[in-house]
Amino acid sequence: MSLNLTILGCHSATPRVNAHPTSQYLEINNRHFLIDCGEGTQRQMRKYKIGFSKINHIFISHLHGDHFFGLIGLISTFGILNREKDLHIYGPKGIKEVTVLQLKLSKSWTKYNIVFHELSSNKSELIFEDDKVSVHTIPLSHRVYTNGYLFTEKPKLKKLHIENIKQYDEIDTCDYHNLKAGKDFTLSSGEVIPNLKLTIEPSKPKSFAFCSDTEYKPDIVPIIKDVDVLYHEATFLKDREDLCDKTKHSTAEQAASIASQANVGKLIIGHYSSRYNNINDFKNEAQTVFENVELAEAGKRYSIDSFPIQVLN
Template sequence: MKFEVTILGSNSALPTTKRFPTAQVLNVLERFFLIDCGEGTQIQMKRFRIPMSRINHIFISHLHGDHIFGLIGLISSFSLQGRSVDLHIYAHSKLEKLIRFQLELLESKLEYEIIFHPIFGTKTQLLFEDNSLSVESFPLKHGAMPCAGFLFKEKPRLRTLRADMLSFYNVPIKCRQSIKEGADFVDDEGQVVSNKKLTKDPPKTRSYAFCTDTAYLPRIVPIIGAVDLLYHEATFLKADVKRAKKTYHSTAEQAAKIALEAKVGKLIIGHFSARFENLRGHLKEAKEIFPNTELAEDGKKFSVKLDRD
């Protein structure tokens, strides 16, 4: 039962030979969610064996080119592959105007529908929800450009049945769903068997927060508190803190401070400036504050196991 992030691109505006612009795929129970779509995203999906045809939801943080320049190509490729399933895109409303214009200019006729969902960017907003997952956006600080972070959270599962106790108390199949939902069992003689005897606590839910691009922003800490995985941009090192502030980006040290204050499980730093060929300095700087930090390297996967304890 996967909950796994694959890094498709870890660089900022200028790609390098080793690092593509920002894009990630989150696999939740074999459902695939694309987060940002920088140039070359579909190449990276093929390279790292992401099933493109199973991408039905795309979340775009903001409209800078290194986060959207791969989108029109991906939409075109979907069409060439004969896609017929709706594609949902969650982004600032201006993106719909851009994509519609590009499709019209290219005289593209799609056999599937693109459904745009606007992100307002001024407050926390529920974007997507089903029986097992919710996705919220929350505002970041990236100058005049509206920018959103994303919080992916599994929903609580039903309680786990204990087969040995079900057999011992002769619990019929028709009663088991209600017991999963928390009900006690009453046998034919009126004896009440408590739910705690028949079930175990369900596995803990898992969560992932995506924060790029943004200046150092402590106010997001309550929103992303205690997530299992936090991706936070670390464009610069602390020696460049003035430049980071001026460009509304963060340093590795600042990303680590956010992770520490939010008490997250693991910090993943990325969105590196192309000026840095070697990233050991970023990792060292972050680890000094938050030891459980890793680099967002292209192709790297980060998983959260299902806790069955």
């Protein structure tokens, strides 16, 4: 298991009884990220049994309520649950000021550190990196400053081909590290055993791109080229492209066009406007342009290790 995505909410504008605003829980290469945090996200996390203590990094795309109003409640709950670990929050400039003001007014300073990473660039930039995963911004175009996020696994070490290795008594376990790193092995006779014979290629690093609210923006294609999975908003159908222009959102067809141009493995769409009763219409419209489309639905969990993507629940 290297990449799972759980949809906590995927509707636009206002929370309703069975329509939750945007939030996603991403597990990638044993890292655990929360992406966007609309009102009620902490309740959705409890409902779908997402461990609060696993979350150390939260990425907020923009400061509209349906992507952000649940953040202060989650921060507060972490405090009530006696969290001690640092919490890193990535989001537009201003996210620190409003969070700190709310904590101040409630006299509820957290005992854990909150590390704010405020964003203001309009160019894609590396904002997180460790030995497992890197995260880059995807500059989007909406009514307020907005970023999507590209999550990419770091290249993995090669795996050992134990059966072949055992043919050479001279290769010791202390040599394994070099083999995993791609080095050939030279026997005492001088014979060179090529690394290819002693190792198995690791699986290709997986990647996931989250593109929240944006107008049709084909200049993001180079950034998200060939990702395994793209989440891209599709707020309207093309019958209301006028509303897309006005509100800076995308149609299902436009989302699919981005997926097609970027040659992604799979497209997941969401952020449906409440004016539509049947979200299958979004899938049908998208599939006129790009075949591999899934509809985001709260509680759905996608396992992205193998294609076709498995919907787990």
